[in-house]
Amino acid sequence: MSAILPVKQITLIGVGLIGGSFVLDLKRLGLVEKIIGVDVNPDNLERALERKVIDAASVHLNANSITGSELVLLATPVSTLPQICDTIRPFLSPQAIVSDVGSTKQSAIDAFRRHLPDHLPHCVAAHPIAGSDRSGALAAQFGLYRNKKLIITPHGQENSESIARIETLWQAVGAETHRLSAADHDAVFAAVSHMPHLAAFAYVHEIFDHPDGQTYLQFAASGFRDFTRIASSHPAIWTDICLANKNSLTDLIDGLQNQLQRVRTMLQKEDRAALYSYFDEARQTRDDWLDRQ
Amino acid sequence: MSAILPVKQITLIGVGLIGGSFVLDLKRLGLVEKIIGVDVNPDNLERALERKVIDAASVHLNANSITGSELVLLATPVSTLPQICDTIRPFLSPQAIVSDVGSTKQSAIDAFRRHLPDHLPHCVAAHPIAGSDRSGALAAQFGLYRNKKLIITPHGQENSESIARIETLWQAVGAETHRLSAADHDAVFAAVSHMPHLAAFAYVHEIFDHPDGQTYLQFAASGFRDFTRIASSHPAIWTDICLANKNSLTDLIDGLQNQLQRVRTMLQKEDRAALYSYFDEARQTRDDWLDRQ
Numbered sequence: 027m028s029a030i031l032p033v034k035q036i037t038l039i040g041v042g043l044i045g046g047s048f049v050l051d052l053k054r055l056g057l058v059e060k061i062i063g064v065d066v067n068p069d070n071l072e073r074a075l076e077r078k079v080i081d082a083a084s085v086h087l088n089a090n091s092i093t094g095s096e097l098v099l100l101a102t103p104v105s106t107l108p109q110i111c112d113t114i115r116p117f118l119s120p121q122a123i124v125s126d127v128g129s130t131k132q133s134a135i136d137a138f139r140r141h142l143p144d145h146l147p148h149c150v151a152a153h154p155i156a157g158s159d160r161s162g163a164l165a166a167q168f169g170l171y172r173n174k175k176l177i178i179t180p181h182g183q184e185n186s187e188s189i190a191r192i193e194t195l196w197q198a199v200g201a202e203t204h205r206l207s208a209a210d211h212d213a214v215f216a217a218v219s220h221m222p223h224l225a226a227f228a229y230v231h232e233i234f235d236h237p238d239g240q241t242y243l244q245f246a247a248s249g250f251r252d253f254t255r256i257a258s259s260h261p262a263i264w265t266d267i268c269l270a271n272k273n274s275l276t277d278l279i280d281g282l283q284n285q286l287q288r289v290r291t292m293l294q295k296e297d298r299a300a301l302y303s304y305f306d307e308a309r310q311t312r313d314d315w316l317d318r319q
Numbered sequence: 320m321s322a323i324l325p326v327k328q329i330t331l332i333g334v335g336l337i338g339g340s341f342v343l344d345l346k347r348l349g350l351v352e353k354i355i356g357v358d359v360n361p362d363n364l365e366r367a368l369e370r371k372v373i374d375a376a377s378v379h380l381n382a383n384s385i386t387g388s389e390l391v392l393l394a395t396p397v398s399t400l401p402q403i404c405d406t407i408r409p410f411l412s413p414q415a416i417v418s419d420v421g422s423t424k425q426s427a428i429d430a431f432r433r434h435l436p437d438h439l440p441h442c443v444a445a446h447p448i449a450g451s452d453r454s455g456a457l458a459a460q461f462g463l464y465r466n467k468k469l470i471i472t473p474h475g476q477e478n479s480e481s482i483a484r485i486e487t488l489w490q491a492v493g494a495e496t497h498r499l500s501a502a503d504h505d506a507v508f509a510a511v512s513h514m515p516h517l518a519a520f521a522y523v524h525e526i527f528d529h530p531d532g533q534t535y536l537q538f539a540a541s542g543f544r545d546f547t548r549i550a551s552s553h554p555a556i557w558t559d560i561c562l563a564n565k566n567s568l569t570d571l572i573d574g575l576q577n578q579l580q581r582v583r584t585m586l587q588k589e590d591r592a593a594l595y596s597y598f599d600e601a602r603q604t605r606d607d608w609l610d611r612q
Contacts, residue, residue, distance in 0.1 A: 218539035230601035246511040261598035305554035308523035
């Protein structure tokens with residue numbers, strides 16, 4: 027493996043788990059000299075400085091925080107990308123790569139096209155498949171991306187050097203890089219991530235709305251804990267993701283309604299054989315997936 | 320704490336995770352002299368003997384395997400209780416306590432009433448709240464019940480010594496004992512356990528039925544893994560539980576359909592504020608619960 031050229035300066039916009047963990051590893055590897063963290067929350071920036079996730083902090087997107095950075099990484103909730111792209115446009119160095127880490131990619135590319143049309147060759151839409159229900163700078167950790175996937179969703183107007191540079195940096199922190207179309211990406215992650223989050227929120231909301239819900243919760247144990255873990259995720263981030271991917275999600279909601287109706291009918295008919303096969307097919311599907319991990 | 324009187328002989332019917340872990344701890348504590356394991360699966364019995372979960376094995380319910388045991392513990396799928404109670408009736412010693420570990424308690428009490436009517440003072444319906452998606456004798460482990468809950472659901476005709484004896488043994492292996500009516504128990508566990516299992520099976524089944532499901536699964540990560548963990552549970556056990564608790568489950572299915580419809584409407588309307596509040600209420604409900612654990 028040839029030596030990776032270090033980055034002199036990165037601006038990280040949104041200093042949380044995802045962006046913070048990425049730059050922590052780049053620093054540890056000596057692959058970046060200086061990180062400027064930009065965040066709307068000054069307390070969060072304070073913590074990021076204390077923990078040496080970033081080297082300088084700003085609550086503003088301006089020449090000081092943007093100009094001169096070789097990479098500007100957008101790691102804020104996906105709904106903020108249009109506004110941020112619009113704001114940083116006048117301050118970007120001509121060769122600066124703009125990349126993101128958002129969970130929906132059609133929306134990211136749309137923001138690049140609309141708000142950075144002249145900068146498109148340097149705009150790379152990317153999504154690291156790692157996370158946690160924790161958030162904020164204090165959640166940033168070393169090694170988060172080791173053996174995780176990083177998806178690039180090309181919009182077709184990137185120059186190949188920009189894509190290669192982003193891939194190289196993510197590979198350096200341990201990720202395995204893949205490419206998907208943005209539409210395929212959004213359909214895939216609706217199914218394996220966004221809809222499970224939505225369903226976990228919905229199920230906890232059912233308990234919240236139930237008059238006996240609090241009594242029920244006294245007896246909840248590990249099954250409930252794991253099934254609902256992702257319902258502890260950040261509501262603002264997930265509001266954004268669900269809205270940005272609403273078409274895929276609407277189809278998956280309809281699909282789950284359908285599945286629940288099928289099980290309801292089997293229960294009503296007390297159709298033991300059908301219920302067993304249904305559960306067994308699901309179990310086998312999951313176990314086969316798990317075996318491949 | 321006064322010394323606990325050891326049990327001379329226990330018959331464990333169904334040598335798996337739940338019953339096996341209970342007797343492993345009783346043995347370790349010197350609270351039982353001999354365990355007779357009865358199971359329909361000779362291989363499973365073989366493994367249980369090798370691992371010293373049990374001291375003797377039988378595939379038959381007869382005088383040899385039942386008579387003389389002070390405790391007969393039913394740890395098989397809940398649908399088998401009527402048949403097993405009927406079969407063991409002629410072989411039970413007069414003072415033998417019959418208890419179970421099933422996840423649905425109205426069905427257990429119904430089996431006791433119908434098939435062991437003369438033995439009711441010694442029949443104690445119980446449910447230890449611990450488990451795993453693993454099953455079989457090899458899944459049996461020490462310490463499974465430490466700081467877990469054990470629910471007794473009295474039917475009203477037990478003698479107090481039988482209940483106290485069962486409570487004492489479960490407390491000895493680390494469980495905290497509670498009492499609930501069987502109807503309340505079944506409503507509570509439908510909400511915190513059975514419905515999450517059903518929903519996890521249903522969601523994995525949606526992926527299984529989807530033409531692109533296998534592609535999707537290539538990108539599934541920790542959120543999917545935890546949300547669907549309980550879909551790796553044993554399909555026969557869960558078919559039984561769902562059928563035995565179908566009324567509570569039908570209501571919860573309707574409730575979840577309702578919740579999904581609400582979210583669908585918010586997405587369609589792009590009602591960001593409503594979606595945020597909805598997710599936030601769910602997040603808060605789960606986090607409050609988690610804080611109390």
